[in-house]
Amino acid sequence: MITVLVTALTLASSDPAIACDGEHRQGGVLVCRTEPGATVMLDEVETRANADGWVILGHDRDAPEETRLRVQIDGEWVFDERYDVAPAEYDIQRIDGLPPAMVSPPPEVLERIRAEGVRKRQAHASRWEGDGFISGFIQPTEGRISSRFGGQRVYNGEPRTPHYGVDIAAPTGTPVLAPAGGIVRLADEDMYFEGGLIFIDHGQGFNSAYLHLSDVRVEEGDVVEQGQLIGHVGSTGRSTGPHLCWRIRWHGRNVDPFATLDVQPDELR
Numbered sequence: 001m002i003t004v005l006v007t008a009l010t011l012a013s014s015d016p017a018i019a020c021d022g023e024h025r026q027g028g029v030l031v032c033r034t035e036p037g038a039t040v041m042l043d044e045v046e047t048r049a050n051a052d053g054w055v056i057l058g059h060d061r062d063a064p065e066e067t068r069l070r071v072q073i074d075g076e077w078v079f080d081e082r083y084d085v086a087p088a089e090y091d092i093q094r095i096d097g098l099p100p101a102m103v104s105p106p107p108e109v110l111e112r113i114r115a116e117g118v119r120k121r122q123a124h125a126s127r128w129e130g131d132g133f134i135s136g137f138i139q140p141t142e143g144r145i146s147s148r149f150g151g152q153r154v155y156n157g158e159p160r161t162p163h164y165g166v167d168i169a170a171p172t173g174t175p176v177l178a179p180a181g182g183i184v185r186l187a188d189e190d191m192y193f194e195g196g197l198i199f200i201d202h203g204q205g206f207n208s209a210y211l212h213l214s215d216v217r218v219e220e221g222d223v224v225e226q227g228q229l230i231g232h233v234g235s236t237g238r239s240t241g242p243h244l245c246w247r248i249r250w251h252g253r254n255v256d257p258f259a260t261l262d263v264q265p266d267e268l269r
């Protein structure tokens, strides 16, 4: 109880310890500025502002209706607020009366799938110290949105894994550009499910992925700039036609890639 009162007094007597641009909504993204090196906690996720006080945060597709943002500076909690998380509407397709059909990979590729899963998990664990995200984000390729973030099919009442990306349909060979600077943590032209695949960490573990590429023009460890060519649209891996599947994960949360396009870090300079 005493702690709560002290926090309230501290907040009332000074400017907010953190300022953010972006939305607390399901799949939403926020770029914030606080004190250099401050510890920032969004719910259970702990991250650290860089030397200029920048931090990037995200909400999962299925984020609960309330979120808590806290900031700790020099061992003291100086900010503690709760926010409503706006619900998102997802395309849910119910398909009933289908004969049960399992599309399982053949047994001879299971070892390959397992090994590729390890590489993907290791790449997702990247927590790059750079700050590519402070430029804001651009769309990596142009085309028709063929599948929005978060859609889900329900076959015979059984929900399948939601679509954690945005699909942009475009002809094979259409350039794919880095939407913000970052470091390439995975680059492979032949993954079993994803085909040509790139992962980029834009800083602090804000990781974007590009699937089904016809070719890959970067290598693991490359530091890329916003707008740099990283590959081309294709239909490699388990894909039914040429498109870019663009995904973003942040500390295990599946974030809406298009939410990055609304964030204006310049407002915080």
Ligand SMILES: [Zn+2]
Pocket (backbone or CB within 6 Å): 147, 163, 165, 166, 167, 244, 245, 246
């Ligand atoms: Zn997709």
